[in-house]
Amino acid sequence: MTHLTEGDLEDLAFGAAVLGTGGGGDPYIGRLLAQQAIADHGPVELVGLDEVGDDALVLPVAMMGAPTVMVEKIPGRDDLQTVVRMVEARLGRKATHLVPIEAGGINSLIPVAAAAQMGLPLVDADGMGRAFPELQMVMPTMGGIAATPMALADDKGNSAVLDTVDNVWTERLARTITIEMGCSSVLSNYPLEGRQARQHLVAGSLSLCRKIGAEVREARQRHHDPVDAALHVITGTRLFTGKVVDVSRRTSGGFARGSATLTGTGLDEGSTLELQFQNEHLVATVDGAVRAVVPDLICLFDAESAAPITTEGLRYGLRVVASAAPCDPRWKSPDGLALVGPPAFGLDVEHRPIASTAEVT
Amino acid sequence: MTHLTEGDLEDLAFGAAVLGTGGGGDPYIGRLLAQQAIADHGPVELVGLDEVGDDALVLPVAMMGAPTVMVEKIPGRDDLQTVVRMVEARLGRKATHLVPIEAGGINSLIPVAAAAQMGLPLVDADGMGRAFPELQMVMPTMGGIAATPMALADDKGNSAVLDTVDNVWTERLARTITIEMGCSSVLSNYPLEGRQARQHLVAGSLSLCRKIGAEVREARQRHHDPVDAALHVITGTRLFTGKVVDVSRRTSGGFARGSATLTGTGLDEGSTLELQFQNEHLVATVDGAVRAVVPDLICLFDAESAAPITTEGLRYGLRVVASAAPCDPRWKSPDGLALVGPPAFGLDVEHRPIASTAEVT
Known part of the structure; x- marks a missing residue:
């Protein structure tokens, strides 16, 4: 059984910043949040995508907004749990796993924090294999999977649960709400059955992030070119x-x-x-x-x-x-x-x- | 027991247009909707505000948006029920009564249609005693009553359930969602316990609308000045x-x-x-x-x-x-x-x- 510990977070955040391709929000904020959550609740169990069972309910949790604003708004301790609980309440079913929806940026770290806070295992996967700016831009959309029911919440205590006719409408409504909330929100969407998760996610993205960080760190120690190490x-x-x-x-x-x-x-x-x-x-x-x-x-x-x-x-x-x-x-x-x-x-x-x-x- | 029949709707719509003070949307659309619903399901029981019991759950149902757009978007047959059911689902409790939130415009007639469709009694009251353009502008806000949980839905099948920290935030989020939905939505908000309804609504507004219409109609028949009749x-x-x-x-x-x-x-x-x-x-x-x-x-x-x-x-x-x-x-x-x-x-x-x-x- 693999775990993500506090010691993994620096490598993970480095790799997430690389796969963030300039966006996804500075992972530093997510790293601080994950660090605190692991310090409070212990390491996070990391589960391979192929180990996710058919009876699983896998919930992504993330932040939405303009990265320029997101880096100034750290979610509160309960905000991440709140959106997960809201989706659970709508489905009448508890999440068995959390997962990142993006492999890049702050949204690779946010689910680590949420998983530690909620004592849930985290799936070593994501919905893109990188970061994209819009909600519908994930593999599950190609697989015909609905982004809703989706919960989003702001730092003031406002929240919404959306049901939409397609994932572009989810993006439109969630974006306009997020803008009104101050250009930053936390969310949970794309609830996935175990089989859907196995079929429509990108496997191994958290391990990949960590590996990028580890290789760069080792290259620096050996005075090799760290950019070459990452690109490798x-x-x-x-x-x-x-x-x-x-x-x-x-x-x-x-x-x-x-x-x-x-x-x-x-x-x-x-x-x-x-x-x-x-x-x-x-x-x-x-x-x-x-x-x-x-x-x-x-x-x-x-x-x-x-x-x-x-x-x-x-x-x-x-x-x-x-x-x-x-x-x-x-x-x-x-x-x-x-x-x-x-x-x-x-x-x-x-x-x-x-x-x-x-x-x- | 008083009932609203198809024969009442012309008077009711006339009075609603007067109390709409230029806004609230042309009641004509609401009247057509109410007419069809009563023709399909029978007259609507009208209940005095003082007859509402303590164990009642009174739900307002309305349209939101720019009247210029609302008059071109008649809600579908199930849309009104949908938003009421969404609030009921959130509260884990069935509505016992519906009520208009405004005394003026289309929103005096929309609850008549919904009450007929759902077979629920309608409370002879409203939240304003007239029409106002923003969600928080109702007596219940003065009484410290939350506008949420609030459900809203569009004509395409998109919907949202909101929970907000105050009623101005409800207005902000609902407005931005309504704009994105195409400047028109149907909604249910301000769920009221029987006691809250009795204390924080304006009594008799549907009767008042009907009376305005009836007096004007009679004045015309008698060749009296119909404007004077309404103003009286x-x-x-x-x-x-x-x-x-x-x-x-x-x-x-x-x-x-x-x-x-x-x-x-x-x-x-x-x-x-x-x-x-x-x-x-x-x-x-x-x-x-x-x-x-x-x-x-x-x-x-x-x-x-x-x-x-x-x-x-x-x-x-x-x-x-x-x-x-x-x-x-x-x-x-x-x-x-x-x-x-x-x-x-x-x-x-x-x-x-x-x-x-x-x-x-």
């Missing part, structure tokens, strides 16, 4: 090395949207990288050529420390390594691309495989 | 007779907001009436002097037919009689004025009693 775990490719020279960021429609421009340094001297994001990085364009595009992962690392950089952490002068890694292959299916490909973000860019510098030049 | 029932005062020369109307924040200008005819020749509204009429100003202001009722009648005019029915060239009538005296208390007085609508006007033309000149 996620089979990623370096796209660009440069300096942030412009960031345009706005919180609109409940999202952190914007773009950034980087000028190349070293081998990329004279080149320009353009990034577009909606909570997460969506497109990386070098000198006008698309090098990586959603649903593939675009990850930025601090060139000095190898720390993953969130879109809200982007600032003038920062020296970064931009990289890309392939997403779960199910996202490359026609249904997958319809749900999370470039047009789903209003982008007029065709999806194409990640192009490393070597392949393009 | 509501102890109203004529403010102005004139012609609509300008209407500015917009749907913003989920409300129908705007203003209208009328030039006087007859005795009011040379004078100008300015009206401001947010779903309902809020202020009537004649030649710069405030003649009537919320929470008192400002009612417009067609000068020819005596038909009450809703704000969405205001149009250039219409000849109208503008009048005012006193609201329930509880609204004139400091708490009442704080909740529904001019500042509650962002108006920099002091509340003052209704000033008839005679008193001012």
Whole structure:
């Protein structure tokens, strides 16, 4: 039986920040919450996706909102339990497991905190294999699974239980409520039977996060390149090395949207990288050529420390390594691309495989 | 035992349009719905407020949204029952009675339809004694009664159950959800114990609506002035007779907001009436002097037919009689004025009693 202990959280949070692809909220806040919960209630049992039984009821728990706001609103001790209890009450059935709905950002850590607080096992899986900004952008949607009944709550004590005709409506209503709640809420949605969980989640994402963190930590200790160590775990490719020279960021429609421009340094001297994001990085364009595009992962690392950089952490002068890694292959299916490909973000860019510098030049 | 029959609905709808003070949605739609429901299920038992027992659970049912949109979206046959059932499910208890939350507009008729459909008695009362545009603007709020659990649903099949920390938050969340649902929803909120209903509702408002309609109908038959007949029932005062020369109307924040200008005819020749509204009429100003202001009722009648005019029915060239009538005296208390007085609508006007033309000149 595997457990997540306080000692795992630093690695887990590091990996979650990498898979967060700039979004998902800074995992640091989630890590603090998980740390406190484990200190209070003991380690969290981590269950492999294939070990989840047919009679299981697996509930995701997460935060929703603009990462720029979420990082300033730590959920209260009972808020996570509240939304889980609300879904349980609607279903007339207790959750047997919790699970992250995203593999990246704060939402990889929030379920760890909830699982510790509630004494429930956590499934080593997630609904995306990365982070995406909208509720319907999960594998269960492709599997025809409803996001509702969904519970959401704010830090003031307001809450709502939604039932919707499809998962895009869930996103619309939950987003508008979250905006009114102050651009940040906690939620539980996509209640999954054991069989549905096994079929429609991405296995091993918490272990993957922890492994990314562990490999980077060991690389640092051995004075190896920590970015290379991270990219090795996620089979990623370096796209660009440069300096942030412009960031345009706005919180609109409940999202952190914007773009950034980087000028190349070293081998990329004279080149320009353009990034577009909606909570997460969506497109990386070098000198006008698309090098990586959603649903593939675009990850930025601090060139000095190898720390993953969130879109809200982007600032003038920062020296970064931009990289890309392939997403779960199910996202490359026609249904997958319809749900999370470039047009789903209003982008007029065709999806194409990640192009490393070597392949393009 | 009193019953509401199909034969009562014309009078009831007429009176509801008068007490709607320009807002609350055109009762015509509600009347059609009530007519169909009574034709299908039989008359509705009307219960006096003082006859409601301590063990009663009284549920209001209503529509929410911009009247301009609500008049185009008739709730489906099951929508009203759905929201009542949702609140019942949350409370673990069946409703014994339904009640209107507003005395004016479509929301006086919607509960008649629901009561017929569900075979429940209807309480002869409401939460305002008129119509107001926002959810928290009801007597139960003054009595410290929570608007939640509240259920709301749209015509597509989406629904939400809300729990909020106060009734202003209920309004905020329900409004934003209603806007996202397309500016129109059906709802049930303010679940009331029998004792709470008796203490915090306005008694006799359905009878009052019916009486207004009946007196106007009889006045017409006798070739008496129908406007005078209506004003006699509501102890109203004529403010102005004139012609609509300008209407500015917009749907913003989920409300129908705007203003209208009328030039006087007859005795009011040379004078100008300015009206401001947010779903309902809020202020009537004649030649710069405030003649009537919320929470008192400002009612417009067609000068020819005596038909009450809703704000969405205001149009250039219409000849109208503008009048005012006193609201329930509880609204004139400091708490009442704080909740529904001019500042509650962002108006920099002091509340003052209704000033008839005679008193001012």
